[in-house]
Amino acid sequence: MIEPPAGAVILKTGIVFRLAKITDQFPKGSTKLLASHLSLEEEDKGKLSVYDLARTTTDQARTLMESKADYAAHGWNVEDVHVIRLPRDDRQKLWVIRDIDHSDEREGANGHCAIVGLARPKIERKALRDKLIEKAFHVH
Amino acid sequence: MQNDAAAFSESVVTFPIQEHHIREKPVLVYSSNSPARDADWLDYLRSLPAKGAISYVAENTAEKIWRKLRPLANNVSVPDAAVTNDGGLFMSWDRGAHHLEIELHPNGRYEWFYRNRSTDNFGGEYDYPSIIIPPDLLTQFRLVAEND
Numbered sequence: 527m528i529e530p531p532a533g534a535v536i537l538k539t540g541i542v543f544r545l546a547k548i549t550d551q552f553p554k555g556s557t558k559l560l561a562s563h564l565s566l567e568e569e570d571k572g573k574l575s576v577y578d579l580a581r582t583t584t585d586q587a588r589t590l591m592e593s594k595a596d597y598a599a600h601g602w603n604v605e606d607v608h609v610i611r612l613p614r615d616d617r618q619k620l621w622v623i624r625d626i627d628h629s630d631e632r633e634g635a636n637g638h639c640a641i642v643g644l645a646r647p648k649i650e651r652k653a654l655r656d657k658l659i660e661k662a663f664h665v666h
Numbered sequence: 667m668q669n670d671a672a673a674f675s676e677s678v679v680t681f682p683i684q685e686h687h688i689r690e691k692p693v694l695v696y697s698s699n700s701p702a703r704d705a706d707w708l709d710y711l712r713s714l715p716a717k718g719a720i721s722y723v724a725e726n727t728a729e730k731i732w733r734k735l736r737p738l739a740n741n742v743s744v745p746d747a748a749v750t751n752d753g754g755l756f757m758s759w760d761r762g763a764h765h766l767e768i769e770l771h772p773n774g775r776y777e778w779f780y781r782n783r784s785t786d787n788f789g790g791e792y793d794y795p796s797i798i799i800p801p802d803l804l805t806q807f808r809l810v811a812e813n814d
Binding site: 547660 | 717750758
């Protein structure tokens with residue numbers, strides 16, 4: 527997905543976060559955000575899953591993951607995501623949109639969002655991921 | 667190096683190799699703490715296949731690449747690393763403005779990506795077998811090492 531789908535609700539402000547799986551990370555105990563934590567899976571349909579911190583706590587997100595793995599939470603200011611650009615190209619590349627599964631009534635599920643715009647040629651996607659890493663901060 | 671979005675290619679991005687990046691002979695100088703950290707790194711790598719975290723092929727590839735890169739730079743420290751969702755291994759070095767990443771796939775092939783976070787120049791190459799370390803990757807690895 528390169529652009530937000532028609533009708534998508536685009537966040538303007540706030541903080542979104544993503545849980546990064548840190549099991550088997552090196553050095554041991556490291557919680558550093560790596561580009562591999564921002565990989566798009568086929569089932570993601572070009573959307574990088576994140577949560578709106580105003581609606582979902584990091585503990586709720588961990589519960590929603592239904593996984594026993596260890597995770598670290600990394601956040602972004604929405605405005606910082608929206609100003610990311612590629613060299614010599616002033617067009618917006620990434621958007622934070624609401625991506626709620628309304629059938630999911632678990633606590634915090636209504637904070638699910640997605641960063642869209644990463645489904646690009648590999649070299650551009652890697653550059654955008656690295657820019658996201660530069661903007662990220664730890665969230666507790 | 668390309669930094670023109672219109673000229674991006676999936677597989678061909680070249681970097682200017684500057685004179686100060688080229689040494690007549692590889693120099694192998696370990697700092698006092700490097701051997702221990704190298705040992706930790708190799709222990710980590712070798713522990714992963716038995717846990718089912720990555721394939722033996724990916725582990726073998728990682729070790730081959732590390733043994734080829736390691737002697738080429740003074741005092742370079744081991745990478746940050748994580749297991750990828752498909753059973754491969756991701757490695758990265760962030761040194762000053764220099765960011766280098768190598769992603770190993772379960773089938774033993776790999777891709778690499780470099781970005782200078784100050785100039786925003788970036789590039790990379792994809793789908794290499796472990797026996798090939800392209801000159802541009804060596805150049806970027808030395809850049810990282812010089813800033814370690």
